[in-house]
Amino acid sequence: MINLYTWATPNGRKISIMLEELGVDYTVSPVDLGKLAQFSPAFTAISPNNKIPAIVDNGAEGAPIAIFESGAILTYL
Structure with missing residues (x-):
């Protein structure tokens, strides 16, 4: 299962589009940029770098993998 951390921006939408096209199971955790949630410690x-989108792949072997930046996420997927 992949957790997608995003907000309603063009870069944020790219990842959800790719996940839908691939048919991957994922959950969305909104990161409210207006409330500066991207600066939270979590x-x-x-x-x-405090930017969306970001994903955490919990289905990978071993420890969960966190990836940020839309280009890096798309390459990973």
Whole structure:
């Protein structure tokens, strides 16, 4: 299962479109940019540059994998 951390921006939408096209199971966790949620310690642990989108792949072998930046996420997927 992939957790997608995103907001309603063009880069944020790219990842959900790709996940839908691939038929991958995922959940969405909104990161409210208007409330500066991208600077919360919990989100910074996933995306150190404080930008959306970010994903955490819990289905990978071993520990969960966190990936940030839309280009890197698309390449991973």
